[in-house]
Amino acid sequence: MQPALASPSTSLFQPFSLFSACPPDSQLRVSVIIPARNEAGYLEVALDALRNQRQTNGRPMPMREYEVLVLLNNCTDHSVTIVQRYQQRYPAFALRMASIQLPPEKANVGTARRLLMDEACKRLLAVSNSDAIIASTDGDTQVDTYWIAQIRAEMAKGCEVVGGRILTRPDTNPVRLNHLRDVTYRMLIAQLEAYLDPSPTDPWPRHFQHFGASIALTCAAYQRVGGLPRVACLEDEALYKALVRTDTRIRKSPQVRVTTSTRMQGRVEVGFSEQLRYWEAMNQARKSQLVEASGAIIRRIQNRHRLRVIWQNRAIDQPADELTEIAANLLIDANWLQNQFAQSCYFGQLWERVEEQLATGSWAALWPLVPITTAINELRLFLRGIG
Numbered sequence: 001m002q003p004a005l006a007s008p009s010t011s012l013f014q015p016f017s018l019f020s021a022c023p024p025d026s027q028l029r030v031s032v033i034i035p036a037r038n039e040a041g042y043l044e045v046a047l048d049a050l051r052n053q054r055q056t057n058g059r060p061m062p063m064r065e066y067e068v069l070v071l072l073n074n075c076t077d078h079s080v081t082i083v084q085r086y087q088q089r090y091p092a093f094a095l096r097m098a099s100i101q102l103p104p105e106k107a108n109v110g111t112a113r114r115l116l117m118d119e120a121c122k123r124l125l126a127v128s129n130s131d132a133i134i135a136s137t138d139g140d141t142q143v144d145t146y147w148i149a150q151i152r153a154e155m156a157k158g159c160e161v162v163g164g165r166i167l168t169r170p171d172t173n174p175v176r177l178n179h180l181r182d183v184t185y186r187m188l189i190a191q192l193e194a195y196l197d198p199s200p201t202d203p204w205p206r207h208f209q210h211f212g213a214s215i216a217l218t219c220a221a222y223q224r225v226g227g228l229p230r231v232a233c234l235e236d237e238a239l240y241k242a243l244v245r246t247d248t249r250i251r252k253s254p255q256v257r258v259t260t261s262t263r264m265q266g267r268v269e270v271g272f273s274e275q276l277r278y279w280e281a282m283n284q285a286r287k288s289q290l291v292e293a294s295g296a297i298i299r300r301i302q303n304r305h306r307l308r309v310i311w312q313n314r315a316i317d318q319p320a321d322e323l324t325e326i327a328a329n330l331l332i333d334a335n336w337l338q339n340q341f342a343q344s345c346y347f348g349q350l351w352e353r354v355e356e357q358l359a360t361g362s363w364a365a366l367w368p369l370v371p372i373t374t375a376i377n378e379l380r381l382f383l384r385g386i387g
Contacts (some may be wrong), residue, residue, distance in 0.1 A: 017122075018098040018115065019069060024123040029132050030066040030148055030216075033122035035112035036139030040077040042261065043070075047086050049142045055365035056149045066148055067094035069120055070139075073102050073112045086103070113212060114228040115358065120221045120274075121227075130220035136236070137258060141166075141213045144257040151216045151256055159201045159249045160221040163240075164214025164256035175261050178279040178289055181372050185291055188379040190252070192297065195386055197305035201249040210250070212236035214258040221248050245348045253296045288371045294378035296367035300358070303329050304351060311347045330354065331362040 005171060024031075035044065050068050053061035054197060072079050083097045102111060115135055123358060124132035134152060137143055144150070147164070154162045168179065185206040196202035215236060222228075225246055228240035262276065282289065303326050310322060329335040332354065344350035358364065 008176045018071065018100075018119050019096045019123070019248055021096075022096045024067065024127045024351050025064045025129050026062040026064070028067060028094075028124060028127050030135055030152070031124050031133070032066060032068045032135045032137060032148070033113070033116035033120050034068065034070045034137055035072050035073065035109055035116055035212075036070060036075075036079060037109075037112075038075050038079060040079045040082055042140040043079060044086065046137070046139055047083075047095065049145070049147075051090060051095075052145060053143075053148045054145050056146060056153060061148055063092055063094060067096060067123075069116055069123075070095065070097045071112050072097065072130045074107045075099065083247065094287045096308075108232040109212075110228070110230070110232045111311065113235050114230065115186050117222065117228050121222050124219050128159055129307050130223070131218050133216050133218060133260050134222055135216035136212050136214070138213045138260065141258050141260040143214070143232030144259075147214070147256060147258065150253065154251045155216075155218065157201070157251070159251035161210075161215070161248055161250040162256055163207070163210035163252040164216075164258055165207050165249065165252075165254050166209050166211060166213050167257060167259045168262045169259055171262055173276070175279040175283065176262070178283070178343040179262070180278070181256040181289060181376065185372055185376050185379070188383065189297060191383060192379065193301055195383070196298070196301045197308065199250075202251050204319045205254050206252045207254055209252060210236065210240040214256060215240070215241070216256075217248075224248070241352070245346060245352055247346045247348045289373075290369035291372045291375050293367050293370045294375050294382060296363070297375075297379070298382060299329060305355075307351070307354070308347055311341070311350065314341075330358060331366060 012210065034046065035095070037044075047068070055061055072083065072085055080097075081101050083095070087093075087095050087097065101107075107302070113136065118138065120134045124134065133151060133155060143164075149164045151164075173179075190206055190208040191204060193199075194202075194206060211358070219241060225239070225242040225248075228235055228241060231238050240250075260272075262272075306322070307326055310319065310326075318341070320338065323338050324334040327337040336357070337354070340350055340353050344353070
C-alpha cells in the first residue's frame with residue numbers, strides 16, 4: 001500500500017471527547033454526523049428521517065448499529081431545546097448532542113464538521129474495525145428512508161466512499177431553472193465519464209455529487225487522507241479532492257438520496273446558497289450561464305483515460321511517445337508531464353497537477369466558456385452517437 005501524501009501535524013482526533021457521557025455501542029457500525037447552526041426550522045424533520053431508517057428488506061434498521069451525532073455550534077435559536085426534547089421523546093434512538101461556542105475565527109462549518117468526523121471515527125474505531133462508516137449530512141437535509149442501508153450496500157461492493165444524490169425540494173425560487181440546467185450539465189458529464197473513462201467501482205448509472213449533505217466514507221479512508229482538511233468552508237470539496245488525490249475507491253450512487261433546502265440565505269459564506277445568489281445576480285444582469293465547452297470536456301476525459309491506462313501499466317511499460325502525444329493533446333509540456341508521471345505517488349495526484357496546468361495554460365485560451373444550453377445540447381448529441 002502506498003503512503004498517504006501527507007500526515008496531519010497533530011493527532012487526527014481532538015484531545016477531548018464531545019460525547020464522552022455516551023460511549024459508543026458495541027454493535028455500532030455507522031456514525032452519522034450533523035453540524036448545525038440555527039437550524040431550528042429543519043432539525044426535527046432531519047432527525048425523523050434518520051430515526052426511521054430501514055434495511056433494504058423493509059425492516060427497521062437495528063438502532064444499535066448506528067448513531068447520530070449532532071454538533072450545535074454558536075446557536076442563537078431553539079436548536080438545543082429541539083434536540084433535547086427529541087432525545088427525551090425517543091430514548092431508544094442513539095441521538096447524541098453537543099452544544100459549543102467556537103471562537104469567531106473557528107466558528108464555521110469546516111471546523112464543526114471536522115470535529116464531528118474526528119469524533120465519529122474515534123468512536124467507531126473503539127468498537128469496530130477500520131471499515132466502519134462515517135456518514136455526513138446536514139441539519140436542513142432529509143435523508144431517504146434507505147439512506148444508511150444503501151450506503152452499506154455500496155460499501156459491500158468494494159468502494160470506500162459513497163457520495164449521495166442530493167435533490168432539492170420543488171419551489172418557486174427564481175433561479176431554479178439555473179439549478180436544473182446545472183444539474184443536467186453535470187449529469188451529462190458524469191455519463192460521459194462513465195463511457196470514456198470508466199471506473200470499476202463507479203459504473204453507470206451514477207451522478208456527480210460528493211457534498212456534505214450526503215457523503216460517507218470508511219474510517220480507513222478518512223485516516224488515510226489525514227482527516228477533514230482544515231478549511232473554513234467548502235470542506236466537503238476539500239475532502240473529496242484529498243480522496244481523489246490518493247486514488248480512493250469512490251462511488252456516486254443514485255440509490256443513496258437526500259433532499260435539501262434551496263434557501264438563498266445560507267449558514268456559510270460560500271456554498272450552495274452562495275451559488276444561488278450568484279445565479280440570481282447573473283439573471284438580473286441578463287448574463288448567460290457559462291460553462292466549459294463540450295469539446296474541451298470530451299478531449300480532457302479521453303486523454304485522462306489514456307493517461308490512466310499508462311499509469312496502471314507503468315510497472316510493465318512507460319511509453320514516452322504516448323505521453324508526448326497526450327501532452328500535445330492537452331497543450332502542456334511533454335517533459336513536464338513525464339517528470340510528473342515519474343514523481344507522482346498516485347494517479348489522482350498526477351491528474352490534479354495536470355488539471356492545474358489546464359486551468360492556467362494555453363488550454364484555457366483554446367477553450368473559452370460557452371452558454372450552458374449550448375454545452376448541454378452538444379453533450380447530448382455526442383452521447384447519442386456513442387450510446
